[in-house]
Amino acid sequence: MKNQITTYLSLGTNQGNKLDNLQNAIYKIADKVGSVSKISSVYKTASWGFESDDFLNICIQVSTDIPAQQLILTLLNIETELGRKRKETESYTDRNIDIDILLFDDDIIFSKNLIVPHPKMLDRKFVLAPLAEIASLIMHPITKTTIANCLHNCSDNSEIIIVNEKLKRPIPISEKYNYIAIEGNIGAGKTSLANMMSKDFNTKLVLERFADNPFLPKFYTDKERYAFPLEMSFLADRYQQLSDDLAQLDLFKNFVISDYYIFKSLIFAQITLQQEEYKLYRKMFDLMYKEITKPDLYVYLYQNTERLLENIKKRGRAYEQNIEANYLQKIHDGYKSFISTQQNLNTLVIDVSEIDFVNHPEDYQSIIHQIKKA
Structure with a gap:
């Protein structure tokens, strides 16, 4: 029996058919990472750090047996398969799909290629709002407070809107x-x-x-x-x-x-x-x-x-x-x-x-x- 870990991922998109981008990413994650247990509502927010089209963002809960270091590589490959082309810049840019690891069980990871919990998640309402919807009582392993409290204490006052469209959860x-x-x-x-x-x-x-x-x-x-x-x-x-x-x-x-x-x-x-x-x-x-x-x-x-x-x-x-x-x-x-x-x-x-x-x-x-x- 393989050991299953619960991980929470953030997905965002602001190019092309945004809902399709998110849905296709969910299907890929279900095929290559593990069972998708929960999907948040879809949240619309203005672009962060640069002027561009609005983003659609969600968070999902996934059960996986893939180690964290392998998981990040798998997610990068999924982004590439879905057509993302990374640019040689540290500035924020448009992207048809972006997948980040927010939490990996209660692990704290500091490595060259991966930091978990995600170092910027506490400052981003567009991450914390969908995460709190599906994991409000989960504890942030560093702050030792619930995700609901993290959202309450977040200083980001950006407008965030729940859209009507729902995404399908792949049935494992x-x-x-x-x-x-x-x-x-x-x-x-x-x-x-x-x-x-x-x-x-x-x-x-x-x-x-x-x-x-x-x-x-x-x-x-x-x-x-x-x-x-x-x-x-x-x-x-x-x-x-x-x-x-x-x-x-x-x-x-x-x-x-x-x-x-x-x-x-x-x-x-x-x-x-x-x-x-x-x-x-x-x-x-x-x-x-x-x-x-x-x-x-x-x-x-x-x-x-x-x-x-x-x-x-x-x-x-x-x-x-x-x-x-x-x-x-x-x-x-x-x-x-x-x-x-x-x-x-x-x-x-x-x-x-x-x-x-x-x-x-x-x-x-x-x-x-x-x-x-x-």
């Missing part, structure tokens, strides 16, 4: 979903993604216990003999595990991520079992399926067969090394058929054939972005 994954099931073919990366998301979003993680199944190695050497006991044991174990873990979801409203869904059992059974065996299996499956909580989002990772075989070889499980491309294609066809027939299942298919989300953070963030928007 942990609020949007209670249960996400991640599926995919053998070697698609579902367990890797489930592990990564669990760490990032502090979720309860439910991983398939395939390593404990004694029939699995035997199945790959003699499929006809061991298919039925393998599929029945998997079905029983998946049902038991999901029943236990998702029952707690109902009690405590935890955020759960699993690297499988119970319907996986039927997909594999269709491929491996003989007709009479499958009929018996289907009766048992239908009874269990009715009792299992359905995921809020079902994510299917599509990986082409060539990459699947590469991944299977790379992870080196001895009993998987003789898996054939035809078998993987049958599994994919089973998933494809399942997805196409599930009218009431919120499904997201993500093609991961040409990306490496384990080793490339930008690929992982692309997946998270798709899940947020699903």
Whole structure:
């Protein structure tokens, strides 16, 4: 579990479509920094220290696991991505977006690139007013007074006006979903993604216990003999595990991520079992399926067969090394058929054939972005 820090950021703009500038910055911060918990009203003020168009300013509360020194670099990159061009001058200038760190938990930081609390925040009403709106009782770590009192004692008498327009708060994954099931073919990366998301979003993680199944190695050497006991044991174990873990979801409203869904059992059974065996299996499956909580989002990772075989070889499980491309294609066809027939299942298919989300953070963030928007 990653340690989460609460930070307060000030955003300002006086060029172009100012509301869009602020909203786009909020979206970027939600994607690259952390969950945006609160957004103040939008405040309009005259330019500070120079003659120019009025500014729109807001403050936001963000929960993040990024260290302060890395956070400032991330925010500078966001400004650049949004089109800000810094000028070689110490004077105040127009800017389409400006993002400052006001508070970082209750830390006091003095470094070459960052000073926290922001050294000028106590003198600026356009900073303190929106900050007091969302954090009135938070203590300034140096003055040891609340932000509300800091605003009351501020000597800045500039006019500040709340505008009517409201900005949208991006809903974080942990609020949007209670249960996400991640599926995919053998070697698609579902367990890797489930592990990564669990760490990032502090979720309860439910991983398939395939390593404990004694029939699995035997199945790959003699499929006809061991298919039925393998599929029945998997079905029983998946049902038991999901029943236990998702029952707690109902009690405590935890955020759960699993690297499988119970319907996986039927997909594999269709491929491996003989007709009479499958009929018996289907009766048992239908009874269990009715009792299992359905995921809020079902994510299917599509990986082409060539990459699947590469991944299977790379992870080196001895009993998987003789898996054939035809078998993987049958599994994919089973998933494809399942997805196409599930009218009431919120499904997201993500093609991961040409990306490496384990080793490339930008690929992982692309997946998270798709899940947020699903």
